[in-house]
Amino acid sequence: MCSSPGAGRRAQPPPRFWRKRAKKVTLLERTGFPRYHIGESLLPTVVPILELSGAKRAVDSHGFTKKWGAIFRWGGVDTVVDWKEMYGEDHHAWQVDRSSFDAILLNNAEEQGVNVLEGARVERIDLSEAHPWVRWTDPEGVANEAQYSYLVDASGRAGLISAQYHHDRKSNEAFENVAIWSYWDRARPLPGTPAGGINSISTEDGWFWVIPLANGQWSVGYVTHRDVFREQRRRHATDDELLEHLIDAVPAVRELLAGGSRCARTRIEQDYSYMAGRFCGPGYYLIGDAACFLDPLLSTGVHLALFSAMLASACIVSTLDGTVTDEEARKFYEYGLRGTYVRLFTLVANMYERRADPQYYLRTARRLNRGSASSAEDEPSVRDFVDLSAGLADLRDLTGDDRWTRAVVDRFAAQAREEQVNSPHQPGTTPGGLNFYPVHSVPFDLAAPTDTGEVLQLVVDPALGLRRRPDGRH
Numbered sequence: 001m002c003s004s005p006g007a008g009r010r011a012q013p014p015p016r017f018w019r020k021r022a023k024k025v026t027l028l029e030r031t032g033f034p035r036y037h038i039g040e041s042l043l044p045t046v047v048p049i050l051e052l053s054g055a056k057r058a059v060d061s062h063g064f065t066k067k068w069g070a071i072f073r074w075g076g077v078d079t080v081v082d083w084k085e086m087y088g089e090d091h092h093a094w095q096v097d098r099s100s101f102d103a104i105l106l107n108n109a110e111e112q113g114v115n116v117l118e119g120a121r122v123e124r125i126d127l128s129e130a131h132p133w134v135r136w137t138d139p140e141g142v143a144n145e146a147q148y149s150y151l152v153d154a155s156g157r158a159g160l161i162s163a164q165y166h167h168d169r170k171s172n173e174a175f176e177n178v179a180i181w182s183y184w185d186r187a188r189p190l191p192g193t194p195a196g197g198i199n200s201i202s203t204e205d206g207w208f209w210v211i212p213l214a215n216g217q218w219s220v221g222y223v224t225h226r227d228v229f230r231e232q233r234r235r236h237a238t239d240d241e242l243l244e245h246l247i248d249a250v251p252a253v254r255e256l257l258a259g260g261s262r263c264a265r266t267r268i269e270q271d272y273s274y275m276a277g278r279f280c281g282p283g284y285y286l287i288g289d290a291a292c293f294l295d296p297l298l299s300t301g302v303h304l305a306l307f308s309a310m311l312a313s314a315c316i317v318s319t320l321d322g323t324v325t326d327e328e329a330r331k332f333y334e335y336g337l338r339g340t341y342v343r344l345f346t347l348v349a350n351m352y353e354r355r356a357d358p359q360y361y362l363r364t365a366r367r368l369n370r371g372s373a374s375s376a377e378d379e380p381s382v383r384d385f386v387d388l389s390a391g392l393a394d395l396r397d398l399t400g401d402d403r404w405t406r407a408v409v410d411r412f413a414a415q416a417r418e419e420q421v422n423s424p425h426q427p428g429t430t431p432g433g434l435n436f437y438p439v440h441s442v443p444f445d446l447a448a449p450t451d452t453g454e455v456l457q458l459v460v461d462p463a464l465g466l467r468r469r470p471d472g473r474h
């Protein structure tokens with residue numbers, strides 16, 4: 001949350017990022033860190049974003065497993081995602097325990113000059129004025145209220161603005177999934193997995209993840225539709241028993257875990273995919289899970305959270321310094337984040353739709369990444385799949401040439417309209433059918449330029465912000 005007045009400024013000399021775009025920021029967090037969180041497998045886009053935020057060195061030196069890619073064993077066929085081979089040494093990510101990772105990020109925020117208030121639960125927001133009001137209670141239960149220049153809703157799936165204020169969050173029946181997972185003390189990856197890589201293994205009804213964390217621990221989880229899950233759960237006395245049964249039924253996963261034992265309790269969480277109706281409005285932006293959540297198949301959650309945080313920050317600082325108008329910044333954000341989400345969603349939906357046919361999603365990847373005219377023309381492309389699933393296409397398209405995004409988003413919006421008319425989803429049918437959000441309601445018109453006919457672009461050098469692209473096409 002950003003405030004113009006407010007306390008919390010620190011006495012020591014400001015670090016680089018603070019000097020660059022000094023804004024007073026107050027962060028209200030209802031819990032105390034560290035705290036448990038799921039979401040352990042990261043994508044390479046987090047590296048430059050963490051560098052920009054000042055947190056990269058601390059994350060790098062913590063000792064998390066370095067991740068160089070993945071294997072998707074889909075329909076029994078392996079797609080190897082090897083970032084080092086494809087992009088070079090500097091393209092890696094980490095497998096993290098989120099309690100440590102999130103605590104590093106929170107500490108970093110404080111070091112950068114943010115006024116961090118833990119145990120501060122936001123109770124109410126009021127967006128009726130140009131600048132939002134926020135009411136929160138501190139750990140003693142004392143109520144506080146303040147007005148801010150901008151409110152950034154980073155409240156995760158609680159979704160203060162969309163789920164609780166606008167009530168405009170839309171989910172999708174085909175993606176009402178449930179995840180069940182725990183931790184193993186020993187396991188091994190599929191042969192050929194790039195160092196530190198995740199394995200995602202499809203089954204008839206869902207898929208497994210197997211993630212090597214630090215200190216020899218492995219995170220192992222299963223995702224399936226809630227109806228299938230309910231049925232499976234009824235047949236088992238405990239969640240531990242259910243997870244072990246699910247693993248036993250899939251030889252590939254069973255073999256990876258042979259010789260290891262479960263070393264933590266089994267957890268269960270809903271992982272319904274959804275998208276807010278509005279990602280921003282006058283005086284506010286939604287980021288991360290507060291804006292949209294995508295099934296974890298491609299490990300996109302933290303990527304989307306950090307990516308949207310970076311976009312929203314760029315929009316706010318460039319509005320405050322007068323580079324863009326408030327309206328221009330908001331259009332840029334709506335287009336950029338929604339296009340990013342819809343594209344990733346489409347890829348994941350295709351993977352679910354035809355679990356037995358890996359060529360299908362590799363063909364879709366090519367269309368999504370290059371905007372080619374129709375699936376009939378497309379060759380399956382691992383390269384395009386890796387570009388998209390690593391999040392790198394998202395960075396490319398908002399910082400540079402976004403022609404592909406525009407072409408793809410427009411085409412898929414049209415296709416989705418058609419598919420919705422021709423084959424509306426029948427609740428209760430086999431989960432996994434491709435069923436888009438009503439993307440025809442998505443404001444893709446940001447492809448239209450600013451009022452002055454230029455195109456906006458995200459820049460990080462010499463400082464984070466938006467730039468009017470001089471070579472605008474319109």
Ligand SMILES: Cc1cc2nc3c(=O)[nH]c(=O)nc-3n(C[C@H](O)[C@H](O)[C@H](O)COP(=O)(O)OP(=O)(O)OC[C@H]3O[C@@H](n4cnc5c(N)ncnc54)[C@H](O)[C@@H]3O)c2cc1C
Pocket residue numbers: 028029030031037038039040041042043120121122123154155156157158160179269270271287288289290293296299300301302303305
């Ligand atoms: C089963 C499963 C597996 C996943 N696996 C992966 C993965 O491998 N890789 C990946 O990248 N992502 C994964 N994700 C997604 C990932 O967990 C999220 O996308 C990511 O944590 C979103 O970050 P966020 O900052 O938006 O929200 P969060 O990390 O949830 O942070 C929200 C914060 O807001 C605080 N808050 C909420 N309400 C209030 C309030 N009223 N007042 C003050 N503070 C409040 C919360 O305490 C919390 O700290 C997975 C998700 C699921 C469900």
